[in-house]
Amino acid sequence: MTDREVATDGGAVAESGEPASASGGSALSRLRERDDFVVVASAAALIVFPFLLVDVLGIVGDVIGLSIGGYTGLPSLVLIYGIIVIGFNLLLGYTGLLSFGHAAFFGSAAYSAALFSQVVPSPLLMVVVGTLVATLLAWPIGFVSIRRSGVYFAVLTLTFGQALYFYALGPGSWLTNGDNGFSNIEADGLFLGALPFDAPLTPLPFLDSYTVMYGFAAVSMLVAVWVGNRIINSPYGLIFEALGENEERVEFVGLNVFRYKLMAFVISAVFAGVGGALFVIHEQYIHPTTGLYWIQSGDFVIMTVLGGTGGLVGPVFGAFVFEYVANVVSGVSLPAIGSIGSLWRFVLGAVFVTIVWVFPRGIYGAGEDLVAMLTDRSGGEGGGDTAAADGGERE
Amino acid sequence: MARDTTALSRRDVLKTSGAAGVAGLAGLAGCTGGGGGGDSEYPALGNYPVEGDEVVFGFNVPQSGSYSQEGADELRGYNLAKEHLNNGGGWVDSWEDLSGDGVLGKTVASVEGDTATDPDTARQSATRMINRDNAIMITGGSSSATAIAMQKLCQEEKVQFMACLTHSNDTTGPECVRYSFREMFNAYMTGQALAPVLAEEYGEDLNFYQLYADYSWGQTQQDSMNQFFTEVGGWSQIESVPTPLGTSDYSSYLSDVPRDETDVLVLNHYGLDAANSLPQAIEAGLDQDMEIVVPLYNRLMAEAAAGSIDGIFGTADWSWQLEDSASQSFTEAFRSEYDKVPSYAARLAYTQALQYAAACERAETFYPPEVIRALEGYEYDNAGLGAETMRACDHQAQRDVLVVRGLPSSDQTESRLLEVVNQTSRDQLGYGCNEGPAAECELGEYGDE
Numbered sequence: 001m002t003d004r005e006v007a008t009d010g011g012a013v014a015e016s017g018e019p020a021s022a023s024g025g026s027a028l029s030r031l032r033e034r035d036d037f038v039v040v041a042s043a044a045a046l047i048v049f050p051f052l053l054v055d056v057l058g059i060v061g062d063v064i065g066l067s068i069g070g071y072t073g074l075p076s077l078v079l080i081y082g083i084i085v086i087g088f089n090l091l092l093g094y095t096g097l098l099s100f101g102h103a104a105f106f107g108s109a110a111y112s113a114a115l116f117s118q119v120v121p122s123p124l125l126m127v128v129v130g131t132l133v134a135t136l137l138a139w140p141i142g143f144v145s146i147r148r149s150g151v152y153f154a155v156l157t158l159t160f161g162q163a164l165y166f167y168a169l170g171p172g173s174w175l176t177n178g179d180n181g182f183s184n185i186e187a188d189g190l191f192l193g194a195l196p197f198d199a200p201l202t203p204l205p206f207l208d209s210y211t212v213m214y215g216f217a218a219v220s221m222l223v224a225v226w227v228g229n230r231i232i233n234s235p236y237g238l239i240f241e242a243l244g245e246n247e248e249r250v251e252f253v254g255l256n257v258f259r260y261k262l263m264a265f266v267i268s269a270v271f272a273g274v275g276g277a278l279f280v281i282h283e284q285y286i287h288p289t290t291g292l293y294w295i296q297s298g299d300f301v302i303m304t305v306l307g308g309t310g311g312l313v314g315p316v317f318g319a320f321v322f323e324y325v326a327n328v329v330s331g332v333s334l335p336a337i338g339s340i341g342s343l344w345r346f347v348l349g350a351v352f353v354t355i356v357w358v359f360p361r362g363i364y365g366a367g368e369d370l371v372a373m374l375t376d377r378s379g380g381e382g383g384g385d386t387a388a389a390d391g392g393e394r395e
Numbered sequence: 396m397a398r399d400t401t402a403l404s405r406r407d408v409l410k411t412s413g414a415a416g417v418a419g420l421a422g423l424a425g426c427t428g429g430g431g432g433g434d435s436e437y438p439a440l441g442n443y444p445v446e447g448d449e450v451v452f453g454f455n456v457p458q459s460g461s462y463s464q465e466g467a468d469e470l471r472g473y474n475l476a477k478e479h480l481n482n483g484g485g486w487v488d489s490w491e492d493l494s495g496d497g498v499l500g501k502t503v504a505s506v507e508g509d510t511a512t513d514p515d516t517a518r519q520s521a522t523r524m525i526n527r528d529n530a531i532m533i534t535g536g537s538s539s540a541t542a543i544a545m546q547k548l549c550q551e552e553k554v555q556f557m558a559c560l561t562h563s564n565d566t567t568g569p570e571c572v573r574y575s576f577r578e579m580f581n582a583y584m585t586g587q588a589l590a591p592v593l594a595e596e597y598g599e600d601l602n603f604y605q606l607y608a609d610y611s612w613g614q615t616q617q618d619s620m621n622q623f624f625t626e627v628g629g630w631s632q633i634e635s636v637p638t639p640l641g642t643s644d645y646s647s648y649l650s651d652v653p654r655d656e657t658d659v660l661v662l663n664h665y666g667l668d669a670a671n672s673l674p675q676a677i678e679a680g681l682d683q684d685m686e687i688v689v690p691l692y693n694r695l696m697a698e699a700a701a702g703s704i705d706g707i708f709g710t711a712d713w714s715w716q717l718e719d720s721a722s723q724s725f726t727e728a729f730r731s732e733y734d735k736v737p738s739y740a741a742r743l744a745y746t747q748a749l750q751y752a753a754a755c756e757r758a759e760t761f762y763p764p765e766v767i768r769a770l771e772g773y774e775y776d777n778a779g780l781g782a783e784t785m786r787a788c789d790h791q792a793q794r795d796v797l798v799v800r801g802l803p804s805s806d807q808t809e810s811r812l813l814e815v816v817n818q819t820s821r822d823q824l825g826y827g828c829n830e831g832p833a834a835e836c837e838l839g840e841y842g843d844e
Contacts, residue, residue, distance in 0.1 A: 058527070067506070071527035077519070170609050170637065179540045179611035180563075180570050181514050183547045283518065285547060287540065290515035327519045330509045341509050342459035 038312055042225045046218045050075040053324075054209035066332055072198075072209050073282070074327060078320045079217040080278045083224045085303045085315035087271020092301070093309030094232060095264040096244030097146075100297050101157030104141065104164050105134040105269040107291030109276030111168065111176055114185050114286055121186040121193070123216070127277040134273025135266060142265035146258060158294055165292035181287040185280060190216065197281070213282055220278060221316075224271060228312050231267065240264050272300075302348075306355055308362020317363040321351060437762040440842050441553030442529045445761050450501040452477065452748060453508065453524035455535035455545065456559070460512030461641070461667045462537040464695050465740045469537065469559055470507065471733055472744030477503050478732075480752050485728040486721065486745075490777055492753035499755055506530060512537065514544035521545050525552050531761050532557060532751050537740065539563030539612045546575035553763055553842045557747035560712075560740050562665075562691055564615035567791035568832030573839045574763065576770055576790045578746050578778070580824075582616040583831050585690050585710045586623035588796040588819040593708060594628035597659060597686055601630045604652050604685075606645070606672065607663035609637035615832075616663040616690055624659075633657060638664075638672075645672040646679065654684045661688045670699030677703040692799055694738040697812040704801025704812065711799045712739035713779055714815050722779035736810040746778045750785075764841035782821070788828035789836040793821050 050070075058069025084106060091097050109130030116129040145156040168176045176182055189196035190212060197213040231237045239260050242250050251257050280286050290296065299322065307318025330344035340347065359366035437443065454473040457466035479487040480503045483495025497503055506528045508520030517536070524530040525548075533549055534557035536542030542561035549556035550572035558566060558577040562585070567577050580588075603624055607617035617635050624630040633656060638648055649672075652660060660681060664672045669689055673696070676687055689696070692709040715726040715736040725745060729737040737745075750770070755761055758769040771787035783794040798817040826833060 054527075067528070069527060071523045073522050073526060166639070178614075180565050181540065181544050181547070183544075283515070284551065285515075285518060285544060287514040287544060289513055289540075326516070327523055331506060331520065331523060333507070339458075339507050341507060342463060342511075344509065345459060 036229070038229050039222065039226050042313060043222055046079075046221060049078075050209040050214055051207070053078075055206070066334070068328060068332060070209075070324070070328060072211060073213075074323065075209065076211070076214045076217040076282050077279075077327075078316075078323050079214075079221045080275050080282060081300075081303060081319035081323060082313075082316035083221055083278065084272050084275035085300055085307065085319050086224050086228050086312060087268040087275075088300050089304050089309055089312070089315045090228065090231065090240065090271070091264050091268040092304055093314075094237070094240040094244050095261060096247075097149075097261060097265065098154050098301070099145075099157045099265070099268070100154040100294065100301070101141070101145075101159070101161030102268070102272050102300050103292050103294065103296035104157075104161040105138055105272035106276040106279070106296065106300075107168070107286070107288070108137050108164060109134040109273035110280040110286045110291045111182065113277035114182050114280045115175070117186045117280075118184065121188075123187045123190060123197075123281050126187055126281060127220075127274060130277030130280070131270055131273035134269050134276065138266045138269030139262075142262045142269075146261045146265060158297065161292060161297055162294055165288055165294070168288040168292055176288065179288070181285055183285045185284045187281055188284075217278060217282065220274060224274065225313060228271075232312055236260075236263075302352060306352055306362060308359075308364035308366075310361050310365050311368070314362050314364030317367075321363065322348065325351065437760060437765070437843075441763050442525060442531050443760075443762050445501060445531055446529070448501055449504040450498055450761065451524075451528050451530045452503060452505045452751075453521065453528065453530035453533040453535075454505055454744075455508040455510055455517060455520050455524065455533055456744075457512045457537045457541070458507075458509040460510075462512050462560075462695075465537045465560060465666070465693065465738070466510070466535075468694075468738045468741045469535065469744040471729070472737065472741035473505065473534070473748055475729060475732055475741075476745045476748035476752075477505050479728070480749070485725060486749055486777060489721070489724070490749065490753055492756040493749065494756070498752045499759070499761065503752070508535075510535065510537070510541045510545075512541060514540050517541040518544050518548050521548055522552075525549075525554050530554065534744070534747050534751070535559050536561050539566055540610065542566055542575075543570045543611070546570075546572050550574045550839055555751060555763055555766060557751050559743045559747055561612075562616070563612040564619065564832040565611055567789045567836060568615075569835040571789055571836040571838055573767060573790075573841055576747075576750070576785055576792075578743055578750065578783075578785075578792045578794075579712055580710075580794060580796045581791065581832065582612065582619045582690070583826065584796050584824045585616070586619035587627075587824045588710055588798055588817075589620075589688070589690060589708065590623035590627035591823075592798045592817055592819075593624075593659070593686075593688065594630075596708070597628075599629050601628065601658035602633050602656050603630050603659040603661055604633045604657045605635035605661040605663060606638050606648055607635060608640045608665065608668050610640045612665065613637070613640070613663050617661070620661050620663065620690060624661075630659070638668075640668065642668065643671050645675045649676055649679050649681060652681060652685075654681070657685045659686045659688060661690065663690055665691055666693060666695050667699070669696040673700045673707070674703040692801075692813060693740070694812075697801065701807060701812055702804055705803040707801045708816070709799055709801075711797045711813065711815075713742045714739065714797060714799065714813065716811065716815060717779060717797075717818075719779060719781070721777050725779060742779060750775075750778075762843075764843040767841060781818075784821075786828070786833075788838075789833040790838065791833065793825050795819060795821050796824055 053070035053075055061068040088102055091099055112133040113126035113130035117126050141160045145153050169178055195212050199212050200208050201210040201212055201215050243260060247257055303318035303322045304315040306321055308314030325344055325348045329340060329347055333339045456469045457463050479485040481497055487493045487495045506524050510517035521533050524533060532555040536558055537560045539561045542558050543566055546556045556575040558575050562581055564581050564583050605617050607613040621632050662672050687707055689707055689709040692711045697704055726736060754766045754769040758765040770785050773785045776782045780795045783792050785792050796819045797815050799813040800816050802814055
């Protein structure tokens with residue numbers, strides 16, 4: 001199923017790529033207006049991402065004597081969280097609903113995908129099943145929670161999430177293996193394990209950070225970006241945005257606000273479900289704390305705000321910074337100060353405060369401003385092109 | 396902490412497991428001495444072979460979260476082990492397998508990570524050590540959930556895991572793996588060690604009531620306490636009540652304890668949980684009506700509840716107060732380095748790092764299956780607890796367990812809060828390979844089958 005979508009998506013990439021480059025001298029803004037621009041730019045960024053994160057940063061780290069390089073597995077993890085926060089942002093950034101219970105969809109998808117893998121060890125079907133479970137769960141939770149707004153909505157979603165967490169940890173441990181974590185996941189690769197997930201995607205030795213898992217995650221990411229892009233550019237998506245701006249006016253126009261909000265909630269849960277299933281395929285392990293605890297929901301909020309709620313792919317940058325600080329910076333030892341270790345939370349907090357304070361629109365918003373500034377100044381085509389490249393690969 | 400740049404990454408090694416790769420590595424291995432250039436005999440597996448003149452150990456401990464204080468002491472133990480392995484000192488001078496000149500001719504380097512007492516963070520951190528830093532061995536854990544999460548990962552990646560502080564039966568029970576070894580005892584052995592001492596101290600035919608932290612360790616702990624109190628002392632359980640992990644106010648649970656019927660209250664809490672529940676139980680006056688038992692002591696809890704531990708029984712892995720030469724030399728080395736006495740978490744860390752290094756020396760290679768075989772069934776008596784065996788069937792050390800009792804406030808000093816009541820011999824503890832937790836253990840593959 002995913003493969004087919006990819007094919008169409010690939011086509012879209014090729015089609016939109018050519019006119020964009022053919023028009024050459026036309027203003028950057030026109031390119032950016034195009035619906036598919038974000039998909040093309042994402043594809044380009046995904047192609048270079050692991051190389052920059054693992055190899056280039058690794059070399060830089062060796063030169064300056066700090067272990068700041070990424071590791072194989074980190075790029076896929078960033079993409080998986082990226083998919084989730086793209087969906088989360090449809091709810092938070094566009095519709096203006098702050099959910100504190102999205103771990104429920106992430107975790108339940110992860111667990112159901114993990115359990116399903118014991119029946120049919122197919123990663124693609126695991127994603128389908130996980131997403132389906134998350135969707136079915138989002139319906140009743142959304143139905144109840146959306147009747148309240150603001151902090152009450154947040155607390156209601158939080159309550160449902162925590163209920164699932166305590167169930168998975170205690171009474172449900174016959175199913176989830178409780179606190180010992182669930183690790184009997186039977187999907188090691190695509191095509192019945194013929195293509196193992198940790199095998200390299202290419203035979204080229206310098207591209208060994210491009211694993212099959214990364215390819216799988218990257219394709220899923222492109223699909224997610226494409227779908228997200230279609231949603232926000234559709235009339236339906238416009239209503240989401242209008243809801244975020246002024247709910248009463250939408251109601252006065254005669255639209256059923258409740259239904260649109262519920263739909264936004266369910267759609268964001270679908271993204272969380274895809275992410276949850278991918279996560280369990282990637283990690284081959286899931287634990288209630290990772291999957292369902294409220295801190296995971298909070299992490300989604302932080303990633304989204306950090307990256308920027310204004311654009312579709314903004315939160316992905318937040319996911320990147322979050323995971324990079326949590327998993328790489330935490331292992332860095334500074335020459336004079338010593339190991340950063342537990343201080344990584346301070347580092348993340350400092351980054352968060354700085355970003356929110358200096359760039360209220362998040363990392364992506366800041367990047368956009370920078371691009372706009374550069375294009376305004378140079379005005380020419382050359383300047384526009386480099387700026388686009390900068391924007392795409394900033395992080 | 397700077398490490399040498401190995402141009403060849405782990406993934407490359409996996410790919411070039413052919414003759415060419417091995418031949419090329421033979422040159423590197425030749426000069427490392429070992430035993431006749433043994434390294435070239437084996438194919439690439441996990442992070443084997445070790446490139447360059449350094450071998451990397453990954454110290455993955457909780458530096459944040461509720462067990463961070465323990466993690467800091469583990470890290471002290473690990474760094475002391477690294478120092479001794481490279482330059483001699485401490486047990487390295489007395490263990491005949493170790494030279495004090497690195498391991499198999501290679502200098503020991505290390506990378507550190509924060510598990511945050513969270514299983515997934517622990518796995519991410521271990522993944523980084525394995526994939527980026529080419530760690531040949533990962534060690535750490537201060538909660539059974541993180542230890543189990545890491546050892547599962549290590550089994551998949553074919554990288555050795557040396558479990559540090561993990562007391563749940565499941566670590567070497569249903570969740571056991573071939574690539575992990577545990578020096579610490581478990582909840583089952585706590586029950587075996589504690590029950591006879593308490594039966595003698597408090598009498599027989601008593602009623603006991605349990606509270607337990609509702610997660611992996613707490614569940615197995617209360618289960619084992621129930622089993623042995625019932626079997627050994629003929630006691631009967633009134634009820635066993637789960638409390639959520641991380642509870643700060645236990646008063647509602649404590650007020651439910653029936654004061655008239657209960658003779659002994661067992662608080663199956665650890666670390667911060669116990670530091671909360673025990674003083675609250677004392678404050679509620681429960682110690683007037685019944686005896687209180689805390690099955691597993693740690694320093695954090697003893698310090699935090701120092702005013703409440705007078706006469707309270709529990710078990711501990713080890714104590715710096717032991718008088719054998721190994722314990723004393725470790726305590727001395729630790730004290731001269733850090734100016735404080737080691738907790739048992741530090742001894743576990745130190746022992747596990749040295750134990751792995753010694754196994755590599757015996758196996759004359761870092762090739763994981765051979766190192767594992769060098770540890771399986773290994774008998775030793777140089778880790779401060781008398782004779783021990785690293786059992787082959789479940790990778791659980793068969794060893795003595797200390798029964799300790801809290802000292803009254805007047806007798807306490809900063810480093811001495813507990814007294815050792817009994818060092819229960821391993822002959823009175825443990826269980827066969829087909830009983831207890833071991834019955835559910837299937838270790839899995841060596842990786843060279």
